[in-house]
Amino acid sequence: MTAEETTPETKPFEALPLGDRIANFVVIVVPLIALAAAIVLLWPWGVSWTALALFFGMYIVTGFGVTVGYHRLFTHRSFETGPVLKAILGVLGSMSVQGSIIHWCGYHRQHHQHSDHDGDPHSPHTHGHGHGIGGVLRGLWRAQVGWMLERDRPTFARNYTADLEKDPVVAWIDKRTWLWITLSLLIPTVLGGLITMSWAGALLGFLWGGAIRIAFVHHVTWSVNSVCHIWGSAPFRSHDESRNNALIGLLALGEGWHNNHHAFPTSARHGLRWWQFDPSYLMIRVLEKLGLARRVRVPSSERQAEKRAA
Numbered sequence: 001m002t003a004e005e006t007t008p009e010t011k012p013f014e015a016l017p018l019g020d021r022i023a024n025f026v027v028i029v030v031p032l033i034a035l036a037a038a039i040v041l042l043w044p045w046g047v048s049w050t051a052l053a054l055f056f057g058m059y060i061v062t063g064f065g066v067t068v069g070y071h072r073l074f075t076h077r078s079f080e081t082g083p084v085l086k087a088i089l090g091v092l093g094s095m096s097v098q099g100s101i102i103h104w105c106g107y108h109r110q111h112h113q114h115s116d117h118d119g120d121p122h123s124p125h126t127h128g129h130g131h132g133i134g135g136v137l138r139g140l141w142r143a144q145v146g147w148m149l150e151r152d153r154p155t156f157a158r159n160y161t162a163d164l165e166k167d168p169v170v171a172w173i174d175k176r177t178w179l180w181i182t183l184s185l186l187i188p189t190v191l192g193g194l195i196t197m198s199w200a201g202a203l204l205g206f207l208w209g210g211a212i213r214i215a216f217v218h219h220v221t222w223s224v225n226s227v228c229h230i231w232g233s234a235p236f237r238s239h240d241e242s243r244n245n246a247l248i249g250l251l252a253l254g255e256g257w258h259n260n261h262h263a264f265p266t267s268a269r270h271g272l273r274w275w276q277f278d279p280s281y282l283m284i285r286v287l288e289k290l291g292l293a294r295r296v297r298v299p300s301s302e303r304q305a306e307k308r309a310a
Ligand SMILES: [Zn+2]
Pocket: 111, 115, 224, 225, 229, 242, 258, 262
């Protein structure tokens, strides 16, 4: 099932429980506190090459978990793969600490279904934020993190995720989200300790490969929801305010070509032009060459021409 094939859902759903809002607050704020702590520690301790390598390594691996796994495979079915790679991508996506796989995909399908209209869970345009720079900033804040803390945010409709709940691999991963979050912090901590054979190395591994990396992956991913619905170019007709933004394209491993993506949600390739760098699509092409990905979907040049904005 794709976002294009889901049933339109017009009724508000149940409100988000207080416990979930508190959990969201903790998950959003703690990595930012860790970032502040690391900046303070930077003066007496510096930052080691080991810590930086753990940061970039974990950023890339869990980033692909979100872009190739959560987004292009599980939400949009833009390619197919076997159960082992499916499980690996689902676990890596879960290690980004952006919510369980079924919740993430459900909210994202809901976003495509209602993009920038009532029912979109995180549009910067739907809540009457007013005009001028203040209105833009309020919309930006809501799309970035504010929507996860709202009391009357609707939970996603179950009809968006029926296919995922029936998938045994996805259901197994979804039930163990806290295990993947724990591993996501434990792996860089243990590696930092073992590589440097020191407790300080373990702490820097935890901070840079764990908490700070989570903060960066969070805000780059969430910038696709906020920045890429405000600033950039719109070469395709997509019935919403989605934009192609080169900076987010680069940082978010190709996800910032967001107007292309809203025009062709089931395409495995978001950077549709040769100069639109899309590492996530390159990764899917590598998987295809290795025989690990099949039925990789990309719109024909005729379909692209049909949707091109005048
Ligand atoms: Zn969008």
